[in-house]
Amino acid sequence: MSDETGSRLDGLMAERRAKLDALRAQGSDPYPAGVTVDASLADVLERWRDEIDPGEGSGHRVAVAGRLIARRGHGKLVFLVLAEADDELQVMCQLAVLGDDGMDRVADLDLGDWVAVAGEVVRSRRGELSVMADEVRLIGKSLRPMPDKWHGLRDLETRYRQRYVDLAVNPDARRVFTIRSKAITALRAELLERGYVEVETPLLHAQPGGATAKPFVTHHNALDIDLYLRVAPELFLKRLVAGGLPRVFEIGRVFRNEGLSARHNPEFTMLESYEAYADYHAVMALTQALLQRAAREALGTTTVTYDGRKLDFAGDWSRRTVIDLVREATNRPDLDYDTPPATVADIAAASGVPVEDGWSTGRIVEELRDRLVEPTLWEPTFVIDYPVDVSPLARRHRDDPRVTERFELIIAGREAANAFTELTDPDDQRTRFEAQARARAAGDDEAMPVDVDYLRAMEFGMPPMGGLGIGVDRLIMLLADVQTIRDVILFPTLRPE
């Protein structure tokens, strides 16, 4: 990390600052309040893409602006390149047009400066669409040297800390965040078209809930109470369904006070949706439609390459029960939820999966699923019917009380969505809350406390409903083919400099 004391940097910045001071001394404002442009660079590139012969002019004058990213001087003719996101437009500056003063001002421009240009749209002899400038104006002086355009910026720490530089010089950074924007727009559009209402529920919770995770704690001064940054919007969204909104969703930030890694950022974006009368089969159909649309609209295809391997979102995704997958992975077709925990622990040991004393059969089966099954599933797969003991908010399966009507969508060996037929029975919910509360009292700071208001909402009556949660950042990782969550979050959490 540069400590910014190098004499080279000081010198480079001093040169730029001297130009800034000289401009001010001449009464010219290097940071004007606004500038009139009549076209984006993309507009010009598109409008004249197939017109104007090399060496000819269009007769049309445009006013454009952008960041100066390249300069090629030829004495009495200087080529500039302006950039605006992914669009680049060449500007030609001729002594015969701009005069000595104008050429001097062009010479004083530095790479990174924001520049407004007006002039005729022309095509150079070599065929490059250009603006033959008759007016060049500095509209935002850059005082720091940009990384050179050819090598870009690779240092990861600088890319994350100084995302403004990363975005300015690395096309791939812009690509990822464009995909992100399009994918989220697609998810939202699909839900809205299906009649879902987008809502916003509290980020500040009086008690954590909706997921088993360690929360961030903060304090409200006027109320003099601790508040928790939400670990999930789930319980509030389900209150809304209880209140009579049949289809709701929220796309928003959640916060979990846990480790950082290539797949974990303390704040991340979650999509949650709830639909009255639906069960988890309906939610599977929704999930598939959402992801297929996100891929299509963000990438233009449902076939992507992830980590060098082909991944296809198209078609209907297979559905496999947890117990079947675990039976296959352990080669123990006799395994069932009635198998004694000690026996299941032996099976786990035989597969090299460590388990802890006191774990139930369901808990061990879940561990086996996580260790043995999940990493092997590459194409999108709905893994369904999770043990009830690892699913405190999911409804029991209508045909088997030992499991829940829950699914996780696994893609590329990782969880992409988690959903279930929601638990709507207040008595069952109270029992499960109490189990969580006991775990919490026993020292499990990820377990949820009893949420009496949520229970009250349930007691007023809830329709059957299907709920869905999608980790948006991880979805974007899949679509954009990046291996770390820091690459899909503009400003990932880092230790302060």
Added chain:
RNA sequence: GGGCCGUUAGCUCAACGGGUAGAGCUCCGGACUUUUAAUCCGGCGGAGCGGGUUCGAGUCCUGCACGGCCUACCA
């Protein structure tokens, strides 16, 4: 949290068994009216921070800071 690795010029990267640290791009000066990584000539500039060993440390030891990877918890 644990283990391993990294930090050299504005950017991207080198070199060496401990002996005056190199290159490309950027930048500065000069030439050039059709370039597009323009070209040509000349030039400036550097070891994350702090200790120690040594005649001498970017190189060895050590503390700190930040980052990366693996691992643990998790989505």
